[in-house]
Amino acid sequence: MRRQIVRMEYMKGAVLMSLSFYRFNSSHTQSPLNAANLVIEKTTNPKPKLPKDELVFGKTFTDHMLEIEWDAKTGWGKPKISPYHNLSLDPSTVVFHYAFELFEGMKAYKDKSGSIRTFRGDKNMERMNKSAERIALPQFSGEELQKLIDQLLILDKEFVPDGQGYSLYIRPTLIGTTASLGVSTPDKALLFVIASPVGPYYSSGFKPVSLEATDYAVRAWPGGVGDKKLGANYAPCVLPQLQASKRGFHQNLWLFGDEGYITEVGTMNVFFVFQDPSTGKKELVTAPLDGTILEGVTRDSILELARDRLPNDEWVVSERKFTIHEVKDAAEKGNLVEAFGAGTAAVVSPIKNIGFRGEDIPVPVSLGNSGELTSQVAEWIRKIQYGEEDYKNWSRVAK
Numbered sequence: 001m002r003r004q005i006v007r008m009e010y011m012k013g014a015v016l017m018s019l020s021f022y023r024f025n026s027s028h029t030q031s032p033l034n035a036a037n038l039v040i041e042k043t044t045n046p047k048p049k050l051p052k053d054e055l056v057f058g059k060t061f062t063d064h065m066l067e068i069e070w071d072a073k074t075g076w077g078k079p080k081i082s083p084y085h086n087l088s089l090d091p092s093t094v095v096f097h098y099a100f101e102l103f104e105g106m107k108a109y110k111d112k113s114g115s116i117r118t119f120r121g122d123k124n125m126e127r128m129n130k131s132a133e134r135i136a137l138p139q140f141s142g143e144e145l146q147k148l149i150d151q152l153l154i155l156d157k158e159f160v161p162d163g164q165g166y167s168l169y170i171r172p173t174l175i176g177t178t179a180s181l182g183v184s185t186p187d188k189a190l191l192f193v194i195a196s197p198v199g200p201y202y203s204s205g206f207k208p209v210s211l212e213a214t215d216y217a218v219r220a221w222p223g224g225v226g227d228k229k230l231g232a233n234y235a236p237c238v239l240p241q242l243q244a245s246k247r248g249f250h251q252n253l254w255l256f257g258d259e260g261y262i263t264e265v266g267t268m269n270v271f272f273v274f275q276d277p278s279t280g281k282k283e284l285v286t287a288p289l290d291g292t293i294l295e296g297v298t299r300d301s302i303l304e305l306a307r308d309r310l311p312n313d314e315w316v317v318s319e320r321k322f323t324i325h326e327v328k329d330a331a332e333k334g335n336l337v338e339a340f341g342a343g344t345a346a347v348v349s350p351i352k353n354i355g356f357r358g359e360d361i362p363v364p365v366s367l368g369n370s371g372e373l374t375s376q377v378a379e380w381i382r383k384i385q386y387g388e389e390d391y392k393n394w395s396r397v398a399k
């Protein structure tokens with residue numbers, strides 16, 4: 001008992017010390033992230049480019065990567081683009097022990113004129129800063145990082161495959177690099193960006209997925225960090241996915257609480273369409289951002305486009321809590337219209353059925369492989385991503 005108290009006091013001291021250490025340092029001038037300081041070291045050994053039909057998600061990478069070191073005393077260092085390489089870190093580095101890691105997922109698209117475009121990267125930067133703040137890693141100017149990513153894209157332009165559905169997946173990552181087993185605020189960090197050419201998620205039209213409504217494992221909870229893109233959120237979801245897959249389902253439909261609230265599907269947000277028999281209106285529904293839902297850029301884009309473009313007299317667009325029981329009930333009464341997952345990798349992923357406690361809830365796919373709104377939304381977003389249509393500066397040309 002006594003030993004424990006002493007230990008607690010000691011720990012409190014350590015926390016206080018690390019807090020004051022941090023404050024002391026932040027009163028010194030820390031350099032902000034500045035894209036103008038970029039140093040480029042080009043590869044002398046360019047990689048051969050894979051034929052488009054051999055691209056596998058996240059397996060091959062472009063010639064270069066971007067790195068920026070951060071130090072609590074001096075702030076952000078000189079951004080550097082150099083040939084893709086291994087990292088060398090001390091085995092005690094905090095990222096390996098306490099998961100000081102967060103990431104983003106965004107894509108670059110080649111438009112008809114050959115320019116490289118990113119889609120709503122400002123939203124990714126905003127989210128990345130929120131993730132960083134939550135695990136005491138340093139924040140940065142999103143616009144400066146976007147400028148640096150643009151430079152990486154220009155340098156590795158040849159790796160961006162052209163054609164519908166083809167893109168370059170971009171993975172900005174931030175890790176704590178303090179070499180110490182102490183659990184405290186990292187005083188060193190590394191921000192790096194790598195990029196992988198990818199083919200269409202669906203090579204020949206949509207393939208609707210079957211889901212297992214999962215209530216024996218929980219992805220996120222109130223007061224937790226499920227609304228942040230922290231690496232630590234993802235490893236624990238692989239085993240339930242494997243279990244669902246053994247039972248013949250593609251993905252988990254993550255439920256929360258005794259009520260059976262529907263939250264997300266796999267690593268995507270999820271949308272359902274219900275028909276209200278009393279008004280005849282259709283309702284597009286997704287879960288609200290209550291801290292258990294990842295703030296998807298695709299989710300946000302779909303909501304905004306749907307509110308802007310679906311006729312008000314036929315549609316209602318809702319962010320509200322809804323349950324698996326409501327879905328089951330609507331399906332039984334013929335009021336379930338369609339459902340789809342939404343995220344950067346696939347844009348939309350149509351759903352064809354949901355297994356729930358041994359029962360099967362069929363989800364209509366009126367066009368054969370997807371519902372009508374699912375396919376409409378995919379087309380709206382594709383046109384903006386590939387620069388075929390301008391919408392609110394959502395598409396940025398790298399220059």
Ligand SMILES: *Cc1c(COP(=O)(O)O)cnc(C)c1O
Pocket residue numbers: 105229264266267268269294295296297298299342343344345
């Ligand atoms: C990344 C992610 C999404 C989708 O976000 P986008 O910004 O649309 O790609 C949804 N849910 C989870 C859990 C995610 O990690």
